[in-house]
Amino acid sequence: MTTRAIGNPELRNRVEKLRSLPASPAVLQPLPELLRKPPDEIEIAQVARLVSFEKTVAAQLLRVANSPLYARAVPADSIPAAISTLGIQRIEDILLSNCFSTLLPAAKWVIEPGVFWRHSFGCALVCREFAERIGYPDAEKAYLAGLLHDLGIIVNSLAYADEFRAVLATAVPNGRPLAEQEETMLGFTHSDSGAILAKTWKLPGDIVEVVQRHHDVEHAPRGNPLVAITHLCDLLCRLRDLGYGYQEWRAIDLAADPVWVALADHFPKLATMDLARFTLDLDAYVLRITALVDTIFSPADRLAKA
Numbered sequence: 001m002t003t004r005a006i007g008n009p010e011l012r013n014r015v016e017k018l019r020s021l022p023a024s025p026a027v028l029q030p031l032p033e034l035l036r037k038p039p040d041e042i043e044i045a046q047v048a049r050l051v052s053f054e055k056t057v058a059a060q061l062l063r064v065a066n067s068p069l070y071a072r073a074v075p076a077d078s079i080p081a082a083i084s085t086l087g088i089q090r091i092e093d094i095l096l097s098n099c100f101s102t103l104l105p106a107a108k109w110v111i112e113p114g115v116f117w118r119h120s121f122g123c124a125l126v127c128r129e130f131a132e133r134i135g136y137p138d139a140e141k142a143y144l145a146g147l148l149h150d151l152g153i154i155v156n157s158l159a160y161a162d163e164f165r166a167v168l169a170t171a172v173p174n175g176r177p178l179a180e181q182e183e184t185m186l187g188f189t190h191s192d193s194g195a196i197l198a199k200t201w202k203l204p205g206d207i208v209e210v211v212q213r214h215h216d217v218e219h220a221p222r223g224n225p226l227v228a229i230t231h232l233c234d235l236l237c238r239l240r241d242l243g244y245g246y247q248e249w250r251a252i253d254l255a256a257d258p259v260w261v262a263l264a265d266h267f268p269k270l271a272t273m274d275l276a277r278f279t280l281d282l283d284a285y286v287l288r289i290t291a292l293v294d295t296i297f298s299p300a301d302r303l304a305k306a
């Protein structure tokens with residue numbers, strides 16, 4: 001499907017003509033690079049400097065550090081204090097999710113933004129956990145892949161608002177996967193439109209492949225396991241109430257999924273992984289993700305009342 005749709009000149013034209021095509025968040029390049037260093041080599045001052053580039057992030061960090069999730073005895077009143085409470089990895093979660101949540105003005109969203117970010121952010125966290133468990137060497141990149149894989153939903157909301165609204169109106173009551181419904185009604189999917197934005201942003205090639213192929217893994221270039229990892233984690237999220245806010249009517253047997261089987265050839269730990277145990281762990285993990293996402297995206301006044 002995707003090769004034809006990526007070559008779809010009407011789609012390319014419409015996306016490229018978008019006056020309000022979102023700009024790539026400034027931290028997208030340096031942050032994962034910085035956090036890929038061993039923990040004892042990461043300088044808090046450097047992270048604090050990076051954080052200060054994003055206007056609303058400082059307030060956001062303080063808000064989350066002082067939320068009931070962290071139960072501090074004394075409130076954090078500075079960025080370094082918030083960083084030491086939250087930990088470097090959580091800073092990344094908050095910083096990136098905050099930047100991405102401002103990509104699209106509230107009025108332009110076709111899908112509920114909280115649902116979208118819960119899915120993207122949840123998928124990022126599950127990708128990181130999954131990558132670590134199977135021994136994929138770059139868990140930070142897996143995180144980024146999960147966060148960005150559905151970029152095309154933002155593009156569709158901007159470039160095809162009415163058509164995309166109609167897609168959702170049909171997919172949701174029928175429990176049909178979004179990509180299938182897009183293919184039927186639009187002739188392309190959010191993978192296709194997202195790939196155009198990912199290329200415009202000059203994202204790394206393996207992340208572009210994730211955006212473009214996560215619903216079409218059999219056509220992904222060999223040698224990029226990130227596509228398979230993201231595909232599986234996306235499925236896990238959609239099965240675990242971290243999807244698009246509706247129940248998809250499809251039976252999924254992950255261990256029999258050809259993508260799972262192929263990935264197990266590359267990562268022997270996957271073949272011996274206790275899938276039932278992993279999905280149970282994920283259930284607990286999903287609760288933590290949901291609490292975190294709700295804290296990050298809750299309006300301050302709602303949080304204050306919590």
Ligand SMILES: [Fe+2]
Pocket residue numbers: 149150179190191214215
């Ligand atoms: Fe997707």
Ligand SMILES: [Fe+2]
Pocket residue numbers: 119123149150234
């Ligand atoms: Fe997804």
